[in-house]
Amino acid sequence: MKKILIANRGEIAVRILTTAHKMGIKTVAIYSTVDRSSPHVKLANEAVCIGEGPSNESYLLGSKIIKIAKQLHVDAIHPGYGFLSENADFAEEVEKNGIIFIGPKSNAIKIMGSKLAAKEAVKMYNIPMVPGVDEAITDIKKAKKIASEIGFPILIKASAGGGGKGMRIVEKEDDLESQMNRAISEATSAFGDGSVFIEKYVASPRHIEIQVLADSHGNIIHLFERECSIQRRHQKVVEEAPSVILTPELRSEMGEAAIKVAKSCEYLGAGTVEFLLDENNNFYFLEMNTRLQVEHPVTELITGMDLVELQIKIAKGEKLPIQQKDLSIKGHAIELRVYAEDPQNDFLPSVGTLETYILPKGKGIRVDNGFEEGMDIPIYYDPMLSKLITYGETREEALLIMQKAINDYIIKGVQTTLPFGKFVIQHDSFKEGTFDTHFVKNYYTAAIITSTNENEAKIAALIALKQYQEDQKTLRIPTL
Structure with a gap:
């Protein structure tokens, strides 16, 4: 593999380019007209404008x-996330x-891309799943019958969904019809597929995911867990590894379950198996993301592995250079999406x-960055800097x-x-590890940030005033 095209932009494109160059592989970047001056364009050996x-x-062409x-x-294409x-x-x-896709085979993407198909695939492995139905529902009467059997609250989810789209929590039967229609409409708009299914809503869950790697020689390993419970609008904002709540026994059990999920679809490359963990430490299969995750750096830091390098080696047909017994957790890593x-x-x-x-610098600080001073924030893409x-x-x-x-920073x-990230890491619930996916709903309001900003401004003004007074004393020259 001598040349890779990175079919992405921003910080993830820079991240892939950096590892490719470290491996002596030449790179091609693609960019839109608004990304012409982006760092990933400058870093690549070659760059081509792909469109408006x-x-x-x-980027979707x-x-x-x-x-x-x-x-x-080009020998291979890396799609990023x-x-x-x-x-x-x-x-x-x-x-x-005839080009290598640095990722799983298309069939695995198809299976895990549908939540219903994914549930069907993992059934034979006896992996715990949230109580619910394994078929698409559109009929309101049938939905009401299923909901009453499962018991409220329930969760309506888009089969082809992600990022919180097409997802609705329903507390009582009177709201079921309207929320279901909204979920179907949103799913159709976002994914072109209005299929939804119903499952029991886990009231106070933790969102725990397991990183897996699988090569073409039948080897599958897991690289432990990531805690991803701090979310806004069902999307992650703060992640860490390891989770403070997992015991070694539970970690091993969830890791083995994740490996079984990978086996169920003959997985290849880096993937992430997501679970919900309830208040009694029961875990349930949620979905599998068939790509590199945004939060992969925390796993890299606690394991010493370069996941992009391993992706590339697997795509080249190489065996995994490590076995499960060789892996251990060293230290702790936290990520804030800026x-x-x-x-x-x-x-x-x-x-x-x-x-x-x-950018901040220093020991223990890593910034995966895709922007530079003076750049505009494009309105067309995810707003992560x-x-x-x-x-x-x-x-x-x-x-x-x-x-x-x-x-x-x-x-x-x-x-x-x-400022939100600062609020999270200073909050007692986060520091003590007693949080769940409702952290934002339970603890956060915009007024908290406003109040904090005002207090910090007052303190800064007082410090400046004190410094000014000290300077004035020094500058006063006594007259003769």
Whole structure:
């Protein structure tokens, strides 16, 4: 494998490019017209404009990307995450054109891309699943009957869904019809598939996911868990590894279950199996993400593995260089997704120019970044600027380093999730590890950030005033 095309943008494109160059592999970047000056374009050996700003006119043009790859004699395509990374048709087209797809085979993507098909695939392995139905539901009467059997509250979920779209919590029967219609409508709009299914709503869950790796020689390992319970709008914002709640026995049990899920679809490459963990530490299979995860750096830091390098080696047909018995957890890592969003305004995207953009540095600090000072935030894509990751020998050390890193991360021109991240890591519930996926709903309000900002401004003003007074004393020269 001598040349790779990265079919993505931003920080994940930079992340893949960095490892490819470390491995001596040449790279091709693609970019839209609004990303012309992005860091990933400058870092690649070659770069090609794929189209206009909107993703359906650029990064989602699978056939055009493959055409460019063939013209430039590319050996493999790495899709990153998002865009075409879980598009089975794209993976299949890449394979048919004699190019290596750095990811699973298209059939595995198809199976795990449908929550219903995924449940069917893992059935024979006796993996725990949330009580519910394993078929698409559109009939309201049938839905009411199923809901009454399962018991309220229930969760309506889009079969082809992700990112919280097409998902509705229903507390009582009177709300079922309206919420189901909304879920079907949203799923149809977002995924072109209105199929929904019903399952029991786990009231106070933790969101725990297991990283797996599978090669083409029948070897499958897991690289332990990531805690992903701090979410807004069903999307993760803060992740860490390991989880404070898992015992060694539970960790091993969930790891083995994740390996079985990978076996059920003949998985290849890096993937993540997601579970819900209830208040009694019962775990339930949720779904499998057939790609590299946004939060993969925390796993890399506690295991010492480069997941992108392992993805590439697996795609080349190599055996996994490690076995399960060789792996152990060392230290603790925490990741904050730094979004251009306003946490004081329901986390709505914040559009503008990065007037000041200074990254934190120091021991235990890693920033996977895709922007530079002076750049505009495009309106067409996910608003994530970077991922701020800290590592320590202990969780307490990682938290202290994270607090310092947030303070040293200077961004002006747009609102970001940095103040929210600071709120999370300083909250007693997070520090004590007693949180669940309802953390934001239970503890966070925009007024908290406003109050904190005002207090910090007052303190800064008092410090400045004191410094001014001290300077005035020094500057006064006595007259003769």
